[in-house]
Amino acid sequence: MFERPRPADFHQGSSLPSVVKRVTQREINLYAEASGDFNPIHIDEAFAATTPLGGTIAHGMLILAYASEMMTRAFGRSWLEGGRLSVRFKAAARPEDTITTSGKIDSIEDRDGVPHAHCSLECCNQKGEVIITGEAVVKLQ
Amino acid sequence: MFERPRPADFHQGSSLPSVVKRVTQREINLYAEASGDFNPIHIDEAFAATTPLGGTIAHGMLILAYASEMMTRAFGRSWLEGGRLSVRFKAAARPEDTITTSGKIDSIEDRDGVPHAHCSLECCNQKGEVIITGEAVVKLQ
Numbered sequence: 523m524f525e526r527p528r529p530a531d532f533h534q535g536s537s538l539p540s541v542v543k544r545v546t547q548r549e550i551n552l553y554a555e556a557s558g559d560f561n562p563i564h565i566d567e568a569f570a571a572t573t574p575l576g577g578t579i580a581h582g583m584l585i586l587a588y589a590s591e592m593m594t595r596a597f598g599r600s601w602l603e604g605g606r607l608s609v610r611f612k613a614a615a616r617p618e619d620t621i622t623t624s625g626k627i628d629s630i631e632d633r634d635g636v637p638h639a640h641c642s643l644e645c646c647n648q649k650g651e652v653i654i655t656g657e658a659v660v661k662l663q
Numbered sequence: 664m665f666e667r668p669r670p671a672d673f674h675q676g677s678s679l680p681s682v683v684k685r686v687t688q689r690e691i692n693l694y695a696e697a698s699g700d701f702n703p704i705h706i707d708e709a710f711a712a713t714t715p716l717g718g719t720i721a722h723g724m725l726i727l728a729y730a731s732e733m734m735t736r737a738f739g740r741s742w743l744e745g746g747r748l749s750v751r752f753k754a755a756a757r758p759e760d761t762i763t764t765s766g767k768i769d770s771i772e773d774r775d776g777v778p779h780a781h782c783s784l785e786c787c788n789q790k791g792e793v794i795i796t797g798e799a800v801v802k803l804q
């Protein structure tokens with residue numbers, strides 16, 4: 523599960539293994555405790571209801587973690603130890619949203635003789651709204 | 664805490680408010696539960712000890728969350744709703760590591776008449792080893 527990937531296993535256009543997760547206030551609260559980020563917009567439902575957002579929102583990094591899990595499943599240790607990631611947070615995810623990650627290998631390029639997969643990533647909610655878009659680069663060895 | 668930032672509060676060269684966190688196996692386990700990423704390299708200490716890594720490692724996204732918390736403290740809702748982030752995972756963090764985030768505003772640039780802060784970020788462990796480097800861009804309004 524965290525072996526180094528073999529270049530022969532990956533091809534331009536290959537899809538990455540989607541991760542599907544339902545966001546709940548419980549996971550958000552656990553995430554707050556894990557990360558130490560107790561911003562009330564994430565965990566204080568009564569307070570959050572009084573803000574323009576109208577309720578709690580997930581930490582963006584919690585949603586990004588789903589994309590990272592997809593990358594770990596696909597690329598194992600190479601992702602954990604040398605991955606590069608560029609993302610844009612487009613919208614907030616809320617409790618009870620179901621988030622689906624998707625990704626594909628756009629190209630495989632050599633750098634210093636080492637093949638690197640260039641991937642595009644997306645995290646969408648159940649309405650198809652884009653929560654995060656991004657690109658990732660990972661060594662294929 | 665999540666108001667929109669006022670451009671006048673930010674200047675080229677300004678440091679961002681560092682976040683200092685001690686990583687423990689407990690936080691890693693909470694993070695696994697929050698994110699649903701139960702890869703044994705993160706949570707199974709006996710198993711992880713038999714791998715080349717020699718023990719469990721934190722999810723990279725847990726460490727990145729500390730950098731995101733720094734951005735949220737500095738820029739509030741503008742970060743949560745429209746931030747852009749590029750990072751490189753350089754090394755793994757382990758239980759008992761103390762991670763310090765640092766960042767600064769490298770430049771403030773107008774795009775479509777809206778000022779954007781371009782920031783550089785770093786997460787280092789107690790030995791000064793770089794765990795994550797990155798750049799972030801956030802609107803100043």
